[in-house]
Amino acid sequence: MTFKKLSILFAISVFALYAGLILSLFYFFKGPLFVETLFSERTLFSIKISLLAATIATLLSLVLAIPSAYALSRFDFKGRNIIDTILELPMIVSPAALGAMLLIFFNNPVGVWIQDEYAQFVFTAYGIVLAQFVTTVGVAARLIKSAMDEIPQRYEDVARSLGASPAKAFWTVTLPLSKNGIIAASVLTWAKALGEFGATITIAGSMAMKTETLPVAIFMRLASADIDGTVVLILLLISIGLATLYGVRLLMKKGHLSA
Amino acid sequence: MLEIRNISVQTKGFSLKDTSLTVQTGSCHVIVGPTGCGKTTLLEAVIGFRKIQNGRIILDGKDITNLPVHERGFSYVPQDLALFPHISIEENIFYGIRHSRNSGHKERYEAAREVAASLSINHLLKRKAVNLSGGERQRVALARALAPGHRYLLLDEPLSALHEGMKKEMWFLLKELQEKYRFTILMVSHDMEETFFLADRISIMIDGRIHQTGDKDEIYHSPSTRSAADFFGIKNIFKAEITGSNNDSISLFCPELAAKLTAPHSKLKTIEPGTPVSVGIRAEEVMILRQGYMEHAQDNALRGKITDVIEKGGSHTVLIKPEGAHRTVEIEVPNYAFRKLGLEKAQDAVVALRGESLFFVYETNFIN
Numbered sequence: 001m002t003f004k005k006l007s008i009l010f011a012i013s014v015f016a017l018y019a020g021l022i023l024s025l026f027y028f029f030k031g032p033l034f035v036e037t038l039f040s041e042r043t044l045f046s047i048k049i050s051l052l053a054a055t056i057a058t059l060l061s062l063v064l065a066i067p068s069a070y071a072l073s074r075f076d077f078k079g080r081n082i083i084d085t086i087l088e089l090p091m092i093v094s095p096a097a098l099g100a101m102l103l104i105f106f107n108n109p110v111g112v113w114i115q116d117e118y119a120q121f122v123f124t125a126y127g128i129v130l131a132q133f134v135t136t137v138g139v140a141a142r143l144i145k146s147a148m149d150e151i152p153q154r155y156e157d158v159a160r161s162l163g164a165s166p167a168k169a170f171w172t173v174t175l176p177l178s179k180n181g182i183i184a185a186s187v188l189t190w191a192k193a194l195g196e197f198g199a200t201i202t203i204a205g206s207m208a209m210k211t212e213t214l215p216v217a218i219f220m221r222l223a224s225a226d227i228d229g230t231v232v233l234i235l236l237l238i239s240i241g242l243a244t245l246y247g248v249r250l251l252m253k254k255g256h257l258s259a
Numbered sequence: 260m261l262e263i264r265n266i267s268v269q270t271k272g273f274s275l276k277d278t279s280l281t282v283q284t285g286s287c288h289v290i291v292g293p294t295g296c297g298k299t300t301l302l303e304a305v306i307g308f309r310k311i312q313n314g315r316i317i318l319d320g321k322d323i324t325n326l327p328v329h330e331r332g333f334s335y336v337p338q339d340l341a342l343f344p345h346i347s348i349e350e351n352i353f354y355g356i357r358h359s360r361n362s363g364h365k366e367r368y369e370a371a372r373e374v375a376a377s378l379s380i381n382h383l384l385k386r387k388a389v390n391l392s393g394g395e396r397q398r399v400a401l402a403r404a405l406a407p408g409h410r411y412l413l414l415d416e417p418l419s420a421l422h423e424g425m426k427k428e429m430w431f432l433l434k435e436l437q438e439k440y441r442f443t444i445l446m447v448s449h450d451m452e453e454t455f456f457l458a459d460r461i462s463i464m465i466d467g468r469i470h471q472t473g474d475k476d477e478i479y480h481s482p483s484t485r486s487a488a489d490f491f492g493i494k495n496i497f498k499a500e501i502t503g504s505n506n507d508s509i510s511l512f513c514p515e516l517a518a519k520l521t522a523p524h525s526k527l528k529t530i531e532p533g534t535p536v537s538v539g540i541r542a543e544e545v546m547i548l549r550q551g552y553m554e555h556a557q558d559n560a561l562r563g564k565i566t567d568v569i570e571k572g573g574s575h576t577v578l579i580k581p582e583g584a585h586r587t588v589e590i591e592v593p594n595y596a597f598r599k600l601g602l603e604k605a606q607d608a609v610v611a612l613r614g615e616s617l618f619f620v621y622e623t624n625f626i627n
Contacts, residue, residue, distance in 0.1 A: 154341040157308055160328040161335035163359020163407055169329075172358060176345045 057132035099202025127204035147181020266314030292464035355407030517583035
C-alpha cells in the first residue's frame with residue numbers, strides 16, 4: 001500500500017468513526033416523534049436561544065479577538081507571551097470549571113456589584129452568552145492571530161509609506177487580507193459556542209423556556225432517560241452545525257467569501 | 260536634501276553604528292554592500308520602520324526623526340514589491356492618494372494616471388496583482404510609489420528578482436522617470452552593474468558601517484578600504500612601503516611583487532617615508548604589453564610569466580607572476596585584445612601598473 005493510500009485510509013477511518021456514531025442514532029429514531037419534538041414549543045425555544053446566544057457570543061468574541069490577535073501578531077510588548085499562553089485557557093480548563101469560575105466571580109464583591117448595577121448573569125440568558133463568550137474568545141483570538149501571522153507585515157509598511165495611518169493601514173490592508181481567516185475563525189467559534197454545554201449549565205442553569213440551550217436540553221432528556229427525545233435533539237444539533245459549516249465552506253470555495 | 264546624521268540602530272543580533280549620509284536633492288544615491296551588511300536596516304530606519312537609538316534624520320531642513328512613517332513623505336518599494344493582492348491595480352496605484360492626508364486631490368489622480376501611462380500599464384488597471392508578470396509588477400509598484408507625488412523614492416533592491424534583460428529595461432525606465440518627475444532616489448543594492456548604472460553617488464556599506472561615499476568614478480577606481488576592495492572582488496591589493504616622495508610622485512617598494520612602483524603624489528593624503536600601506540589596481544586597469552613594445556614608455560612595467568588563463572565569455576582573466584614576486588597580478592583582457600596579443604599560459608609577458616590607476620587602501624578601519 002502506498003503512503004498516499006495509507007494516509008487517505010486514515011482520513012476515511014476518522015470519517016467512519018463519526019459517521020458510525022451518527023448512524024447509530026437512527027436505531028432509536030422514530031419519524032413521528034422527530035416531527036413532534038422538533039415543533040414543540042420547548043425545542044423551538046432551545047433552537048432559538050442556542051442560535052441567538054451563539055451568534056451574539058461569536059460577535060462579541062470577534063470584537064475582542066480581532067484587535068487582540070492583531071496586537072499579538074504584530075507587536076512585541078511586555079506580557080505578550082503570557083497573554084498568548086492564556087488564550088489557551090479554555091482548552092486546558094474544562095468548560096464546567098470555566099462556568100464554576102464565572103459563578104465564583106459573580107459571588108465576590110465585584111461580581112455582585114456588576115449583577116446589582118448592570119445585568120444578572122447567573123441563571124439568565126445573559127449567562128449563556130457570557131459562558132459561550134468566555135469559552136470561545138481565546139480560541140477565536142488564537143485562530144485569527146494565525147491568519148494574521150500569514151499576512152506579511154510588508155503590506156502594512158508599504159501602506160504607511162504611502163501615507164496611510166497605522167489604523168487606516170489595518171482597516172484597508174491587513175483586515176481585508178485576513179478576511180478568509182476571520183470567516184473561518186468565526187464559523188468555528190460559532191460552532192463551538194453552539195455546542196457549549198459545561199460552562200452554560202453551570203452559570204445559566206437548565207431552566208426550560210429560559211436558559212435551556214440545545215446541548216443543555218439533550219442532557220436534560222438523557223437525565224430523564226428519554227432516549228428517543230435525546231436522539232432527536234442530537235440530530236437537530238448536528239444538522240444545524242454541519243449545515244452551517246458546510247455552507248460556509250461551499251461559499252468560500254465558490255469565491256463569494258474570498259479576499 | 261536628505262541628511263542622515265550619526266544614526267545607530269540596534270536589532271536582534273545586528274547593529275548599525277553611527278552612520279551618516281547625505282542624499283542630494285534630485286540625485287540617485289545607491290547604498291551598495293554584501294547581503295546582511297545592514298543596508299536594508301538603514302533604509303528602514305530612514306523610512307521610520309525601525310526605531311533609531313541615536314542620531315537625527317533631516318529632510319529638506321526639517322527634523323523628521325520622530326515623525327511617524329505616514330507623515331515622512333517617502334515612497335517605498337520593497338524587494339518583494341508587496342502589491343496589495345486584494346484590490347485591483349488601479350486601486351493599488353491610487354492607494355496613496357486615497358488614504359493619505361492629501362486625499363481627494365483631483366490633480367493627483369490625473370498625475371497618477373499620467374505616471375501609469377508613462378509606465379505603459381494602463382491596460383492592466385482593472386486586473387489584480389496576482390495575474391501580472393515580474394516586469395509588470397515592477398512597473399505597478401513604481402507607479403504606486405510615485406502616484407502620491409512624494410519627492411523621495413526609497414528602493415530596497417526592487418529589481419533583484421528580474422532576469423537580466425528585464426532588469427536593464429527597468430534601469431532605463433527608472434532613469435527616464437527620474438528625469439521626467441525630478442524625484443530623489445535612495446536605493447540599496449548588491450548588484451554592481453545596477454549600482455554603477457543608476458547611481459550619481461554611491462556609499463559602500465560593510466558590517467553595519469559606511470566605508471566610503473563618493474561619485475561613481477571615485478568608488479570604482481579608488482575603493483578606500485580593504486573590505487570595500489574585497490567586496491568589489493579586487494584581487495590586486497599588495498602591501499607596500501613608501502620609500503620617498505617629491506612634489507609629483509610617491510615611490511613605493513612592493514615586496515610581494517618584488518618591484519618598485521611610483522604613483523602620483525595626489526593619490527595619498529599622508530606621506531611618511533617608511534609608512535606601510537596597501538596599494539591596489541583593478542584587473543581591467545592593468546595593461547598587458549608585448550615584449551619590448553612600448554615597454555619603456557609605461558610606468559611601473561613589470562616582466563613576468565603567464566601562470567594561468569581563464570576564459571569568462573566576454574573577456575579573459577590572465578594571471579601573471581612578475582619576476583621574483585610571491586604573488587600574481589590579475590589582468591582582465593577583453594576578447595579582441597586577447598586574440599590580438601595571442602596570450603598563452605607559461606608565456607613571458609610585461610604588465611604595466613599605471614600610476615594613475617593605482618589606489619591606496621586602509622587595511623581595517625573605515626572612513627565615514
